Amino acid sequence: xxxxxxxxxxxxxxxxxxxxxxxxxxxxxxxxxxMDTSDEWIAxxxxxxxxxxxxxxxxxxxxxxxxxxxxxxxxxxxxTDVDALVLATMTPDRLCPxxxxxxxxxxxxxxxxxxxxxxxxxxxxxxxxxxxxxxxxGTAQRVLIxxxxxxxxxxxxxxxxxxxxxxxxxxxxxVRAGEPDEPGAFGPFDLGADGGGSDLITVNGFGGRxxxxxxxxxxxDDYLFMAGREVYRQAIPAMAExxxxxxxxxxxxxxxxDAVIGHQANVRILDAVCRELGIDTSISFVNLDKxxxxxxASIPLAMTHAHQQGFTTAGQRVLLTAFGAxxxxxxxxxxxxxxxxxxx
Ligand code: COA
Numbered sequence: 001x002x003x004x005x006x007x008x009x010x011x012x013x014x015x016x017x018x019x020x021x022x023x024x025x026x027x028x029x030x031x032x033x034x035m036d037t038s039d040e041w042i043a044x045x046x047x048x049x050x051x052x053x054x055x056x057x058x059x060x061x062x063x064x065x066x067x068x069x070x071x072x073x074x075x076x077x078x079x080t081d082v083d084a085l086v087l088a089t090m091t092p093d094r095l096c097p098x099x100x101x102x103x104x105x106x107x108x109x110x111x112x113x114x115x116x117x118x119x120x121x122x123x124x125x126x127x128x129x130x131x132x133x134x135x136x137x138g139t140a141q142r143v144l145i146x147x148x149x150x151x152x153x154x155x156x157x158x159x160x161x162x163x164x165x166x167x168x169x170x171x172x173x174x175v176r177a178g179e180p181d182e183p184g185a186f187g188p189f190d191l192g193a194d195g196g197g198s199d200l201i202t203v204n205g206f207g208g209r210x211x212x213x214x215x216x217x218x219x220x221d222d223y224l225f226m227a228g229r230e231v232y233r234q235a236i237p238a239m240a241e242x243x244x245x246x247x248x249x250x251x252x253x254x255x256x257x258d259a260v261i262g263h264q265a266n267v268r269i270l271d272a273v274c275r276e277l278g279i280d281t282s283i284s285f286v287n288l289d290k291x292x293x294x295x296x297a298s299i300p301l302a303m304t305h306a307h308q309q310g311f312t313t314a315g316q317r318v319l320l321t322a323f324g325a326x327x328x329x330x331x332x333x334x335x336x337x338x339x340x341x342x343x344x
Contacts, residue, residue: 009136011185012128012143013178014337015077018070019171019304020063021052021291028164035160042164043289047267051167051292054150059093063170064148065106067300071172072107072144074340076184082174084140085114086131088123088147088296090325091154092116095206103146113140120201121263121324122191123147123296124171125332128320129189135177146172147296154203156223165265166224167292171300183314184337187250190242191330197234200227201325235269235323239331240276243321246331254279258316259336261306263323264288264298273321285311295324307339314338 027050028039042048054063064087072080085107087100100114119126124147131143148170155163178185204210204221239262247254254277262270267286274281287305294301299320306312314336321331 008180010177011180012132012135012175013182013184014173014186014334015176015184016071016075016174017172017300017304017307017339018067018072018074019169019301020066020070021169022054022058022063024053024055025050026053031164035158035163037160037164045268046165047286047288048165048292049289052169053152054168058150060089060091060148060150060170061093061099061102061106063150063168064099064103064146064172067148067170067172068103068107068144068146071174074342075174076337076339077176079142082109082142082144083112084131084134084143085109085112086117086127086143086145087114088117088119088127089149090118090120090123090295091150099148109144119296119324119328119330120326121265121293121295121298122322122326122328122330123324124299125189125320125322125330126191126328128186128332129191129330131175132186132189135175142174142176144172144174145300146170147298147300149295149297151224151295154222154224156220159223161228162224162226165226165293167294169291169294169297169301171297171302171304173300173303183335185335187246187333189330189332190245190249192238192242192328194327197327200231200327201225232266232269234327235265236272236276238327238329239269239273239321239323242329242331243273243277243319246321246333247319250333252317252333256317257283257319259306259312259318260284260321261299261302261318262321264291264302265293265323298322304342308342308344312336
């Protein structure tokens with residue numbers, strides 16, 4: 001008779017990806033017409049050339065539903081059902097309730113557990129680690145994980161420190177319970193946080209520190225603030241170290257890696273992380289030139305675009321790594337699976 005306590009918990013296996021970008025494109029030249037900046041400055045400092053901006057009334061819910069629907073209809077096992085939804089966002093439709101139950105209802109997923117994870121630019125990695133826990137514990141067999149952001153609703157249109165960096169979008173992945181070495185299998189995640197840096201990227205309004213007042217007018221607290229240079233400085237060693245930990249947990253060497261899908265904040269950060277790890281920047285996927293920094297949506301959107309563009313192929317060893325407000329960071333590994341072809 002087998003001993004149930006010695007059985008390995010199921011691994012989390014990727015079976016589908018999907019993404020959605022709002023139609024409106026805002027180029028660097030467009031921004032240089034309304035603020036003191038230039039295409040040259042933005043492109044050379046960040047690698048960003050354009051970003052998408054949601055239409056009036058289009059919220060994180062709407063973007064999440066589109067991305068989630070695409071991922072569910074493009075699974076490699078043809079199944080469209082899931083029994084949990086974990087959603088990463090720093091731009092929820094409302095402070096209460098979470099956005100995930102609305103997304104589940106719109107997608108017709110039934111009364112499955114659905115909740116938001118708040119870890120900003122590391123949100124997707126935290127959400128994936130949470131889904132992995134649900135699967136390992138046997139609470140869920142199949143999970144839809146979505147990162148969705150309408151950053152534009154929290155950007156001060158006059159603040160060139162943030163307005164040039166962030167964009168709107170959503171990405172989604174479908175995962176299922178499986179075996180640790182099969183194609184699609186994720187390894188253990190490395191996660192970390194340092195509240196000592198919590199003031200470096202903030203939206204101060206809408207929380208308990210600034211409770212509603214009937215007469216309150218819009219203030220800087222209602223907009224995203226970022227101490228960009230300090231964040232830049234801390235992001236590189238944190239992502240590199242977290243990557244090393246995730247690789248070691250999987251038993252992989254740096255030289256084993258075929259592709260890196262990092263949080264799309266700044267191409268200089270992505271390149272510096274590769275240099276710090278001693279890996280070639282050519283294996284690091286970049287789509288921030290087209291989408292900017294989409295915070296929690298960044299990695300699942302990049303996974304989708306990497307698949308659509310043939311950057312990732314079945315059997316490759318892939319590293320995911322992110323850093324963001326909190327401060328938070330996280331990394332994970334997966335063996336890229338065979339996925340249905342998706343039009344770009
Ligand atoms: N356009 C033109 N000039 C700008 C500008 C803009 N949008 N923003 C800042 N500048 C100016 C500054 O005023 C400063 O001018 P000065 O030298 O005359 O004082 C100069 O450019 C350099 O500013 P600085 O903020 O030091 O630039 P930087 O090289 O650090 O680049 C970021 C700024 C935001 C691109 C960079 O710090 C960064 O990418 N940080 C990390 C951001 C991030 O990843 N956030 C999300 C975390 S997940």
